Amino acid sequence: FAARSVGLDASSQLDDPFLRADVARFEVDEAAFRLLLERSGDLARRGKVHPAFSSVLKYYGAELNKRRYELLMAAGGAEALEWEGERSRDGELARLWLRSKANSIEGGTAEVQLNVIAKRILGLPGA
Template sequence: MISGMGLATGGGSGRKRTSGLAEIGKKYTGIDNRNRLADPLLRAKIARHDLNSRAFGLTLQRMGEEMKSGGPSATASMGKYYGSEQNKLRYEIMLDAMGLSGLGWEGEPFSLEELAITREWLRSKANSIEGGTTEINLNVISKRVLNLPD
């Protein structure tokens, strides 16, 4: 599930039809005279998300090694929880950059990419439900970390 969200490597999975965050930002907010995104707040959000996605990819590699050692662990729940949150945030940042263009459902004046992003944003909300709800994953994490009985 997590790798399918395009988060394990910090990039997009092949099945997504949408551009990356930086490309969306450039398209809708433009660039400044230093060839950076014109909106410094959006630039910071994208940079933070990119760093977190890269760190998450490395964490997933480490988690995979830990899971091989066996025993009850909060590892899978932590991955599911953080992965779903990162994916939802990715689409929130896209909509932030796109403004009203990110809220179309059909027809003019929205492009096919804008419509796809809107639908994928709505679909990303289900990430906190599939694979166990966010609340269940957080409960598993707390039980395992605190060594509480099941």
């Protein structure tokens, strides 16, 4: 998909070095999130997880999902916005991209989650 719209260089990597760097950063952040989930599970099993830690997971997960679909849209170019046609799979990617925006709203807005993190985990004063 990305190879079709961005193209590949001589070593069969995405021809856009900025997109390649963004994808690499995303993959590192995604791996860090998986480790964070693992760690929180371990802490929960031992009864040592912070009560507000779910806010960290909600915020991080929602932001990561939004970035995932932003990258897919960037890689797909204008073709990614198509709603009809064989290549668009009936607008599936565009719908998923739009749906990812709701992740920062459901379960509490990103601002609310950040406020919970600031107050309950970091101990910062409220606004």
